[in-house]
Amino acid sequence: MAWDFSTEPEFQQKLDWMTGFVHDEIRPLETLDLSWPQLRAAIAPLQQEVKKQQLWAAHLDPELGGQGYGQVKLGLMHEILGSSPYGPLVFGCQAPDSGNAEILAAAGTGEQKRRWLDPLLAGEMYSAFALTEPDNAGADPTNLTTTAVRDGDGWVINGAKWFISNAATADFVIVVAVTDPDAERHRRTSQFIVPIDAPGLEVVRDIASMENPSPRENTYGSHCEVVFRDVRVGDDALLGNPGDGFLIAQKRLGPGRIHHCMRWIGQANRAFDMMCERATYRFAHGGVLGDKQTVRNWIADSAAEMQALRLMTLQAAWVIDTQGTKAARKEIAMIKYYGAKILHDVIDRAVQTHGSLGYSSDLPLDFMYRAARAARLYDGPDEVHRDTVAKLVLRDYTPPAGNVPSEHVPTRRRAAQERYAALFDEILASV
Numbered sequence: 001m002a003w004d005f006s007t008e009p010e011f012q013q014k015l016d017w018m019t020g021f022v023h024d025e026i027r028p029l030e031t032l033d034l035s036w037p038q039l040r041a042a043i044a045p046l047q048q049e050v051k052k053q054q055l056w057a058a059h060l061d062p063e064l065g066g067q068g069y070g071q072v073k074l075g076l077m078h079e080i081l082g083s084s085p086y087g088p089l090v091f092g093c094q095a096p097d098s099g100n101a102e103i104l105a106a107a108g109t110g111e112q113k114r115r116w117l118d119p120l121l122a123g124e125m126y127s128a129f130a131l132t133e134p135d136n137a138g139a140d141p142t143n144l145t146t147t148a149v150r151d152g153d154g155w156v157i158n159g160a161k162w163f164i165s166n167a168a169t170a171d172f173v174i175v176v177a178v179t180d181p182d183a184e185r186h187r188r189t190s191q192f193i194v195p196i197d198a199p200g201l202e203v204v205r206d207i208a209s210m211e212n213p214s215p216r217e218n219t220y221g222s223h224c225e226v227v228f229r230d231v232r233v234g235d236d237a238l239l240g241n242p243g244d245g246f247l248i249a250q251k252r253l254g255p256g257r258i259h260h261c262m263r264w265i266g267q268a269n270r271a272f273d274m275m276c277e278r279a280t281y282r283f284a285h286g287g288v289l290g291d292k293q294t295v296r297n298w299i300a301d302s303a304a305e306m307q308a309l310r311l312m313t314l315q316a317a318w319v320i321d322t323q324g325t326k327a328a329r330k331e332i333a334m335i336k337y338y339g340a341k342i343l344h345d346v347i348d349r350a351v352q353t354h355g356s357l358g359y360s361s362d363l364p365l366d367f368m369y370r371a372a373r374a375a376r377l378y379d380g381p382d383e384v385h386r387d388t389v390a391k392l393v394l395r396d397y398t399p400p401a402g403n404v405p406s407e408h409v410p411t412r413r414r415a416a417q418e419r420y421a422a423l424f425d426e427i428l429a430s431v
């Protein structure tokens with residue numbers, strides 16, 4: 001009977017090491033207001049330590065310098081790393097670089113891998129992924145209008161993108177552009193690797209947002225507006241074949257959502273710990289908060305919801321590992337919106353338990369709360385994932401005969417009466 005919820009002891013040892021490392025070495029950096037160059041200098045020795053522990057870029061295959069871990073193991077790692085915004089960066093598996101590395105590994109030529117993937121994996125280069133456009137619904141990426149037009153032996157890219165994470169500190173951008181407007185809607189786009197300093201590429205601004213209302217120049221975690229004006233790239237910038245843009249994008253999204261959800265559990269756990277700690281000492285109306293039924297309900301509900309999300313996410317990861325990403329479509333869509341809600345609700349309760357301190361920036365809850373709101377939007381808004389779940393669930397259902405519900409009691413009673421008529425007649429006759 002294969003139904004095992006345990007972690008191998010050797011891997012658990014690695015997870016335990018990671019937990020201590022994130023807590024002791026990475027979290028202190030959060031409290032400093034570091035520029036990108038300062039942050040890189042501060043994390044460089046930590047990254048070396050991670051490499052020494054053989055935990056660097058664990059999402060990739062060993063021949064690319066990774067560990068070839070499956071999604072369950074990666075999920076367990078991301079749960080720990082997600083508790084700090086810098087955790088994934090120190091372990092070489094931060095979005096969007098990890099997804100971009102997967103794209104380059106899957107669709108890149110030997111030369112593209114050498115030029116872009118190797119330095120990306122070495123932590124010498126950083127990247128961004130540019131899909132969303134200000135004038136088109138990002139929820140439906142078949143509507144893109146950024147174009148890449150053939151010109152001699154290269155391409156010319158024109159268009160505007162926005163909310164491009166880390167574009168302010170990236171060395172290159174993977175951009176999705178329309179290469180054949182007349183093709184079937186999933187074959188219209190292609191992906192191109194564009195150096196950030198390519199003539200015509202302008203990072204217009206780091207957009208002020210709930211996550212970062214006052215962005216400073218050259219800091220990690222930007223969400224930028226990026227404009228392409230007659231940006232000329234060679235044929236060697238194209239990933240895969242023309243028309244493969246959608247196909248390649250799909251590859252990175254499934255596993256990426258597992259990692260998001262596990263990171264959210266890490267964040268939710270951190271908020272939960274703060275809530276529980278507060279409950280032990282804050283005294284009001286004759287007792288500590290932990291004695292009040294409402295606070296106890298918050299603690300119990302949060303514990304149950306986080307456990308449910310964790311099991312759902314690890315099960316989705318297991319389906320990917322054992323049956324492939326396509327087989328896990330429903331599970332992945334489910335955890336994406338369910339996880340975003342649990343993340344928000346747990347942080348919200350932790351804020352409430354702390355009162356004005358929770359609302360202040362003296363605790364990380366304030367940033368966590370604002371950043372959590374985006375989880376309901378990026379990588380597809382809640383509504384799109386709910387729609388996918390409902391669509392896949394409904395595939396297993398068909399209209400009943402004559403549109404009479406299968407559970408209609410009078411109909412079932414008539415059928416049962418017919419089925420048992422002879423038996424009941426016999427019993428009646430014998431009494």
Ligand SMILES: Cc1cc2nc3c(=O)[nH]c(=O)nc-3n(C[C@H](O)[C@H](O)[C@H](O)COP(=O)(O)OP(=O)(O)OC[C@H]3O[C@@H](n4cnc5c(N)ncnc54)[C@H](O)[C@@H]3O)c2cc1C
Binds near residue numbers: 211374377379381
């Ligand atoms: C913090 C953050 C980081 C991001 N990073 C990146 C990045 O690095 N690269 C990148 O390309 N993009 C990035 N994005 C963009 C993100 O992927 C998009 O915001 C998202 O796909 C939604 O697209 P949109 O903003 O255009 O909203 P729209 O597509 O305009 O949707 C708006 C709303 O319409 C509703 N809606 C849409 N479709 C449906 C439907 N079928 N049924 C019911 N309701 C629907 C939903 O409520 C949705 O929230 C990021 C966004 C955020 C917030």
